Structures are given as C-alpha cells and as structure tokens.
Amino acid sequence: MLAILLGLIVAGCRPKTSVTSVPAGTPIVLISIDTLRADHLPAYGYNGVATPAIDALRQDAVLFEHAYSHTPLTLPSHTALLTGLLPSVTGVRDNVGYTLDAKRVQDGELPYLPFLLQRKGYKTGAAVSAYVLRSITGLATGFDFYQDAIEFKSRTGLGGLQRTGGETLQAALPWLRGVEDKPFFFFLHLYEPHTPYTPPEPFASRYAIKYDGEIASADAIVGELIAELKRSGVYDKAMVILLSDHGEGLGDHGEDEHGVLLYDEAIHVPLLVKLPQSALAGQSVSAPAQLTDVAPTVGALLGWPANPAWHGVSLLTLGTTPERRIYAETFYARLHFGWSELFSLTDGKEQLIDGPDPELYDLTKDAKERVNLRDSNRRRLTELRRELEPYDRTLAAPSAVDEETRKSMAALGYLGGGSSLKTGPLPDPKQHLGELADLKLGFDAQHDGDWAGAVAAYRRVLTKNPQMADAWEFLGHALQKTGDRDGALEAYVNALRISNGAAHVAVAAASLYFELERYDEAADHARIAMADNPSFAHGLLAQIALRRGKLDEAEKEARLAAADTKADTHIGPLLTLAEVLLAKKQFEPALELTRQAQAAYDQRQGKDPDLIAGLHLLRGRILAEQGEADGAEAELKQEIAANPEDTRAYAHLSLLYALTGRPAESVATLKGMVEAHPSPASYAEAVKTLRVLKDPQGASGLLGYALQKFPDSKELRSLRGSA
Numbered sequence: 001m002l003a004i005l006l007g008l009i010v011a012g013c014r015p016k017t018s019v020t021s022v023p024a025g026t027p028i029v030l031i032s033i034d035t036l037r038a039d040h041l042p043a044y045g046y047n048g049v050a051t052p053a054i055d056a057l058r059q060d061a062v063l064f065e066h067a068y069s070h071t072p073l074t075l076p077s078h079t080a081l082l083t084g085l086l087p088s089v090t091g092v093r094d095n096v097g098y099t100l101d102a103k104r105v106q107d108g109e110l111p112y113l114p115f116l117l118q119r120k121g122y123k124t125g126a127a128v129s130a131y132v133l134r135s136i137t138g139l140a141t142g143f144d145f146y147q148d149a150i151e152f153k154s155r156t157g158l159g160g161l162q163r164t165g166g167e168t169l170q171a172a173l174p175w176l177r178g179v180e181d182k183p184f185f186f187f188l189h190l191y192e193p194h195t196p197y198t199p200p201e202p203f204a205s206r207y208a209i210k211y212d213g214e215i216a217s218a219d220a221i222v223g224e225l226i227a228e229l230k231r232s233g234v235y236d237k238a239m240v241i242l243l244s245d246h247g248e249g250l251g252d253h254g255e256d257e258h259g260v261l262l263y264d265e266a267i268h269v270p271l272l273v274k275l276p277q278s279a280l281a282g283q284s285v286s287a288p289a290q291l292t293d294v295a296p297t298v299g300a301l302l303g304w305p306a307n308p309a310w311h312g313v314s315l316l317t318l319g320t321t322p323e324r325r326i327y328a329e330t331f332y333a334r335l336h337f338g339w340s341e342l343f344s345l346t347d348g349k350e351q352l353i354d355g356p357d358p359e360l361y362d363l364t365k366d367a368k369e370r371v372n373l374r375d376s377n378r379r380r381l382t383e384l385r386r387e388l389e390p391y392d393r394t395l396a397a398p399s400a401v402d403e404e405t406r407k408s409m410a411a412l413g414y415l416g417g418g419s420s421l422k423t424g425p426l427p428d429p430k431q432h433l434g435e436l437a438d439l440k441l442g443f444d445a446q447h448d449g450d451w452a453g454a455v456a457a458y459r460r461v462l463t464k465n466p467q468m469a470d471a472w473e474f475l476g477h478a479l480q481k482t483g484d485r486d487g488a489l490e491a492y493v494n495a496l497r498i499s500n501g502a503a504h505v506a507v508a509a510a511s512l513y514f515e516l517e518r519y520d521e522a523a524d525h526a527r528i529a530m531a532d533n534p535s536f537a538h539g540l541l542a543q544i545a546l547r548r549g550k551l552d553e554a555e556k557e558a559r560l561a562a563a564d565t566k567a568d569t570h571i572g573p574l575l576t577l578a579e580v581l582l583a584k585k586q587f588e589p590a591l592e593l594t595r596q597a598q599a600a601y602d603q604r605q606g607k608d609p610d611l612i613a614g615l616h617l618l619r620g621r622i623l624a625e626q627g628e629a630d631g632a633e634a635e636l637k638q639e640i641a642a643n644p645e646d647t648r649a650y651a652h653l654s655l656l657y658a659l660t661g662r663p664a665e666s667v668a669t670l671k672g673m674v675e676a677h678p679s680p681a682s683y684a685e686a687v688k689t690l691r692v693l694k695d696p697q698g699a700s701g702l703l704g705y706a707l708q709k710f711p712d713s714k715e716l717r718s719l720r721g722s723a
Helices: 002-013 052-060 074-083 102-106 113-119 165-178 210-231 291-301 332-337 378-388 403-411 429-447 451-464 469-482 485-498 503-515 519-530 534-547 551-564 571-583 587-602 615-625 629-642 647-659 663-676 680-692 696-709
Strands: 028-033 062-064 123-127 145-147 184-190 239-243 271-274 326-330 342-346 350-354 359-362
Touching: 028 210, 052 210, 052 239, 052 271, 074 113, 074 291, 113 123, 113 184, 113 291, 123 165, 145 165, 165 184, 165 210, 184 210, 210 239, 239 291, 332 429, 332 469, 342 378, 350 378, 359 378, 429 451, 429 469, 451 469, 469 485, 469 503, 485 503, 485 680, 503 519, 503 534, 519 534, 534 551, 534 571, 551 571, 571 587, 571 615, 587 615, 615 629, 615 647, 629 647, 647 663, 647 680, 663 680, 680 696
Parallel strands: 028 184, 028 239, 123 145, 123 184
Antiparallel strands: 062 271, 239 271, 326 342, 342 350, 350 359
C-alpha cells in the first residue's frame, strides 16, 4: 500500500509522459518577464488581469507550480538562470559592483548556456530592456548579437534606466528573421512590470492596479513574439521557456518593490516550458523547481553530458529526483542600506527565512506567511537552519573596476569608507520597514515632480540611517532638481564615500561638478565612471574640453562617446558631438545631428523627455549663430517649455533678446526665470548673464539680493570674487 501511495505522489509531481530529448538544432526561445509574481498570472489562478498570449502558451506548455528564483535581483538572478549556478559560484551578488567573468566562461569554469550553445553551432541572440543587463556586465559572452541600446541618463536611479519591451522586441526582429532557418537561441528580456508602473494604453485605463496593467502590456509583447515565431514556422518545432527573474513585494510584508525581503511574493516565479510539437501540453508539475534548472534542462534535452558544476537538474525529471528545498539569498539590504542579509529555503510547502530574526512558515496552511512558527516549532527551525549550513554565504566586496579606476577612487577618498562588509551583527531589515516606506514616498513624490516632498522623505530616511548610500544618491537627485546644487553635491559625495565610489553615483557627481564649472573634479569623476559607462565618461570629457577651448580634443572624445554606445540611436552622444561641431562653426553638420537625435527620439515607443533635454537649446544656439533669430527664439522657448528647471535656455534667450535690440524682453526673461525657480542655481545663472550683458550694476544688485535669500549658498558666494 505504501509503495502504491508513493507512486501516486510521484506521478502527480512529474509530467505524465516522459520526454528525454528534442531534435538536434531545436530552436530555443527564452522569455524573461522581469519582476513578475507567479500569483499575478491567470495561469496560476489570478483573475485580476487578462493575459491571452501567456494563457495560450500555457496550453501548449508544462507549467511548474512552485518555481523559485535564487535572489530577488535582476542581474544575479539572470546570471544564475543562464549558468545553472548559484550566485556564490558565479560571483554576482548584486546589480552593481559585480560582473560575470567572461574568462571563467571561456575557460569552461562557468557553464554559461549561450556560450555552450554557440560552441555547438547555434546562432545566439539577445535583446534586453534594462540597463543593469547591458553587455558590460559580461552577459553578452557567447552571444553573436546582444541588443542593449538602453540610453543612459544621469540623475536617474538604475532601476529607471529601461526601455519598453516593444522597442526591445522590434530591435531584435531583424536578427531573429535572419536566423529563423538555422539552429538558434534567442533570449528576450522584458522589463515590464518593473517600476515605475506606467502601462501604455489601453492597459493604463483598463487596470486600476498599474502593476497588472504592466503585466498585460508584457503579455501583448509576448503575443507579438509568438506571432512572429508562428509566421516563420519556428513555433511548432521550438522550445519556448517563459519565466521571471523574481517577484514583487506590492506591500504584502512592508516592501513595495523587491530586493530586501525573501517572502514568497519575492521569489515565487512563473515557469512555463513549451516543448517541440507541444509535447506534454497543458500538464503541470507540483515538485519544487528553480531557475538554475533551466540550463540543465536544455542541456539534457539536447543530449549533452551532465555538467557536474550545474546546481540544478532537468525540469522534466522532477518527481523522480530526491526531495529538495530551493535556496535563495539577498545581500541587497547589506550592500545598499547597511542592514543584514537574508537567506531562505523553501519547497512550496514550508519556508525558512534566516537572518537576525528567523521566520518559519507553513505555506500549505498560511500561504500569505502571516504566522511565524519559529517559537512553536523550534525543532523544525533548527533542522532547516542546519540545511543552510553547506551553502556558501560569504560576501566578496563589490568591485567590477580596473586598477586604474581603483587608484582614482582611492585618490579621491572613496575607498575604505563603505560599510557593506562590516563584521558583527547587523539589524534585521524588518525593523526598518518604515524607512522603506519613506523611500517609497520619496520615489512617488519624485515621479509626480514634487521635488521638495522627495527631499523631505529622503531626509527622514537619512535621519534614521545616515549610512544609506542609496538615500544619499536619491537626495542628491532631488536637491539638484530644486536648484540646491551645493546640497546635491554634498549628498553625492556622501553616497560615494559610503558606497566606495559607486560608478553610477560618480556619473551624477561628475555632471554636477561640470555644471558648477569645477572641471578638474568633473574629469576626475568621469574617469571613475569610465569602466562602467565609457560613453558617458567620454561625453563629459568632450564637454570639459569644449569649455576649455580644446576643440580637437573635444571632437575626439565626442566621437569616442558615440562609438562606445554601439548604437546609432543614442541621443546624448549625438547632441554632444553637435555641440562640438557648433563650437567649430560647422553649423549644418551640427544641425543635422540634432535632426538625427530628434528622429531617434520620435522612433521610440516610450517617450522620455529627459532624453532630449537640451536638444532645442542646442538647435536654438545653432540657428542664432546662423542669424536666424526667429527660429532661434522659437527653439529656446520650446526648450524652456519642455525643461523649465534648466536655466541655460533662459540665459541664451535673454542674450538673444539683448543682441537683437530687445532689452526689456531680455530682462523680463531673467526675471521670469528666478520667479519661476527661485533657487541659488537660477540666481547664479541670472547674475552671470547680466555680466555677459555688460550690466555689472544689475548683476551686483541681484547677487546681493540672492545672497540675502540664500546666505549659505557656496555657488552664489563664489560669484562675489569672480566679477
């Protein structure tokens, strides 16, 4: 009787008909929908959103009911997925400061699926939607084609550097159509439904829960891809795998987004595997699965010898393999906030979350993880904690920079001050959920353009946790928007010291030093960012050379910036080169570059106005140089309308009015600037403009007035001795 019962249990855990292989050269399509909770899909029982494309795929696929990510972070999760190895083995533990080591892949130490497939004769292509997955992370190793043309913007958090999944798919379709008659592996990464939740129409109006609207948007893109596969005749013979890298908190346990906590909503992900000719269509597997099972599944079905390094097993053997629990970790709270890391083990029936304040949940009775059984079941807690002991939970310091960059950071005092590897007890993240709530308030205020509200929220966070590098960075962004450039610079310097010179913060600091005309410091910080973002670094070095009158050097750096994007659709490098050509009096080529930048922007599905900030200002300057005053005036006014906080357009418009005999309008423009944005930055720009207009008395009077309003402004005080 026991044997019969066990047989029934096993039969319910694995596909009812075995599939041990697929034809040689089977096309493989891997779709990763970032930040997608399993329990927000109809395929997993949710009725709050319609996903017709995923539902149709589910009918052709095997669904894994209890699939888990090993970490709720995009880069380390995808690295684990594509290597079949835990983060401790790949060495990638966070979205920043870690990279996949291409040499270890090429030497055979890391069994990276794209590289292995490429060596077996597959054409390999990928298109990603998030900046944290760009090729410089090492993920492009083994790919013939890796489309990552997500344009960088300073003063934007890394999570906000993304593009729409529709743009990502369109960028990949020419490659996909070129390999449809060959063995190929295609990896498509969609960033919907990652924050900010801004679904396009008709989904924005259709769903009150914007997260669900983004899921519907992602589903539509999946539908486009599957339609393309069917059009080309690839779908029936292909293996199509759809999954997510991690889930989303949505406030269930006090975390709105992801990264800090390890509850089920953060690590339980959807996983569908559609086999050639839809073998095993519609079946479900209840045995626990993990993302590191995907690479071994592909290898096993293609007939490769089992790789002893792989952490996972073939998904199609689940139910015949020994019972197991899935391991997950997050060091995000430690690296970014100075709180404790967390670890978990789960099999879909129970979950241990281990940290300073351990938790144990019976998921069969308490799926929402509300009743902590730690105190009532100490024996089980001890057993599961003992199971965690073999896992490597040591943390190597984030680095991902070359020796030259390291020396630059050390010279600026940004090494050795961080707390991410501090020994001794660290606070449990659950004790700091109020700070997460304040961070969320700051993000919401920022999204709504309420920069003063964002500043207040971030300052509340820092009052409680002054060692939170991320909060200092976000505070810097917000202060810069309010015009408090001194305060913003102080915030960035604090973030750099605490983070040991994080490259993305160095970018923001470098841009601000440039605005403050502190060019040596701007160049120093640009060089820190060079290894991580060469296009930005070269672009800023071009701007610095331009301000110093070194036009040939400026052009060289500007062209390097354009070359380093590996894409002709990046707007920033086009505008930088246009500004250099303007300085060289090459007006028509400069104007043509602004047209190319506008065309590139118009082609984007997601219209982010920050990407073309300064375009109309630059075009207005070119037209003014060509003597087209009316056109210049129109362009400068358009820039002011689009970017009212940018003082440069006001200043140039004021100069244009003065040079065309309209002094009253010149003064009115400066007056309008300081009235609309009464900040130190605005007054500083107005003072400098009046000096250019040969009005020292007016400049002196305005500076005196501004210093009365902002007596602590270093920027304004510096103007007293520079008249």
